[in-house]
Amino acid sequence: QSVxxxxxxxxxxxxxxxxxxxxxxxxxxxxxxxxxxxxxPGTAPKLLIYNNNRRPSGVPDxxxxxKSGTSASLAISGLQSDDEADYYCAAWDDSLNAYVFxxxxxxxxx
Amino acid sequence: QVQLVQSGAEVKEPGASVKVSCKASGYTFTSSDIxxxxxxxxxxLEWMGWMNPNxxxxxxxxxxxxxxxxxxxxxITTAYMELSSLTSEDTAVYYCARAAPTxxxxxxxxxxxxxxxxxxVSS
Numbered sequence: 469q470s471v472x473x474x475x476x477x478x479x480x481x482x483x484x485x486x487x488x489x490x491x492x493x494x495x496x497x498x499x500x501x502x503x504x505x506x507x508x509p510g511t512a513p514k515l516l517i518y519n520n521n522r523r524p525s526g527v528p529d530x531x532x533x534x535k536s537g538t539s540a541s542l543a544i545s546g547l548q549s550d551d552e553a554d555y556y557c558a559a560w561d562d563s564l565n566a567y568v569f570x571x572x573x574x575x576x577x578x
Numbered sequence: 579q580v581q582l583v584q585s586g587a588e589v590k591e592p593g594a595s596v597k598v599s600c601k602a603s604g605y606t607f608t609s610s611d612i613x614x615x616x617x618x619x620x621x622x623l624e625w626m627g628w629m630n631p632n633x634x635x636x637x638x639x640x641x642x643x644x645x646x647x648x649x650x651x652x653x654i655t656t657a658y659m660e661l662s663s664l665t666s667e668d669t670a671v672y673y674c675a676r677a678a679p680t681x682x683x684x685x686x687x688x689x690x691x692x693x694x695x696x697x698x699v700s701s
Binding site for chain 1: 613615622623624625628637639640673675678683684685686687688689691692693694
């Protein structure tokens, strides 16, 4: 069972803004930075956001991350068809001494 | 470029063990942890553990303690994950992933992933 909770799905039309929430606790999001991974269908996960709001080289600035207390969010602006993917939040958990992933959110472009 | 190349698909019988390899290239192998993450069909990502290729130190998720072993061969820049006492519940795609260098777990994240190795457990 994941310790980070995400909505199972999110959707929007092309050009819209979509946000995905990630809820944790004081031992993970409350203490450590949050990362987001994008998994396109049939492929390996890819780092999308790290250290709450940093983008790796090559990730468009349409993707942004934020964190407040024990929750975090990923925003996708200017939604495009190739953003259809599963998105996972993740963070280190000090109590479990483990890296924990969120439950995952499937984004659909209508 | 930095890449992790994993071994091919495996089919195992219940009770057997499987050993998956992950060959690193394009960076200093001993400078970054290697993590293993698995994903059953239609399910989410599940972290299994980490290994420091320099020291050989490891850390495993509670769920896999006693059943997983992560090792490495620095001469060929390859990491290994061995999982024993397989059941059908272990059928999944297994990924290796490099952890970006960091001095604290507060900033832990994985910046490079292998393409995955499918392990099927079936009699």
